[in-house]
Amino acid sequence: MKLTGSRSYLSCEWFGVLAPFDPTCRLVTSPLFSPLSLGALRLLFAVYSLVTTITVLVFESVRFHDVHSFFSYFTDLSYIGLVAYFWASSVQTIVFVLSGQKAYPLQKWPRILQLLHVLLYTTITIFPIIVTVVFWSLLASPSTFSTRYSAWSNVSQHAMNSSFALFEIFLTNAGPSPWSHIMPCFVLFACYLGVAYITHATQGFYTYSFLDPSVEHGRLAAYIIGMGVGYCILFTIVKGVCALRCRLVSPSPLGPSERVQSEAIDEWEHIDVEQPKESTGSDA
Secondary structure: OHHHHHHHHHHHHHOOOOOOOOOOOHHHOOOOOOHHHHHHHHHHHHHHHHHHHHHHHHHHHHHOOOHHHHHHOHHHHHHHHHHHHHHHHHHHHHHHHHOOOOOOHHHHOOHHHHHHHHHHHHHHHHHHHHHHHHHHHHHOOHHHHOOHHHHHHHHHHHOHHHHHHHHHHHHOOOOOOOHHHHHHHHHHHHHHHHHHHHHHHHHOOOOOHHHOHHHHOOHHHHHHHHHHHHHHHHHHHHHHHHHHHHHHHOOOOOOHHHOOOHHHHHHHOOOOOOOOOOOOHHHO
16 A cells, blocks of 8 residues: 555656645746736636637537537637636635635645646647647638638637737746656647547548648648647747746745655655654663
8 A cells, every 4th residue: 555655646746746736836826916916817818718618619509500510629629728727727826815825725635636737737838829820820811800700719719829828838937847748748639630530530521621631642741740749849848938937037946845855755655654662771
């Protein structure tokens, strides 16, 4: 049992879930805004992104009768990630303010929820930027701004999404994602290819034209490899920017206080360590 707990603990540590979790409250503070302002801004983004998602879903359903394909687009899936993150982070930040800036609930929640939160943070700082770059470089057309609805939805989902991500990257105290996040998030990104081709098999269309092998031929492999390489480069850049920001403006530097030492592991699991025996005359 002790060995199993130790392995689980080290595994979580490897993914950036340390104990104690976020002792300096980086996830709910900002170098520029007070916790109250940060919570209010996150709540504003949460409401706006949720309203945008519902509006797009309803409009596509009523106007184009196309609701079945909503969850087939990486744009919509990554935007739902933004909705989830900003609702979660705004609630945590507001509770932190109400507690007198002493603590927030996630710090005491199960480690799996802490892990899911930090992984979600990593995805919302990477995926929206990929969506923005791919859309405006490969998919935008004259119809992008052909109607008020089209202009608003495209700006909201393909431009403001990256603004939300950049807000978290530059204007919060959240530390850089650990290198261990690069693979699980890449797997999520790569799995979207499966969604795209399942959509073609079940609904008869490609969500993005550049994924159509009958049109792109040999360039399809180049697009897929290019996006994979682009993801790795972007992850590295975002990690570097967050690390630099923490070094320059964070309230306390990244250092031993936020790293779990080997002694801390022993203390955390200290259940049955022998207490020192009292000295007796025979010991002399």
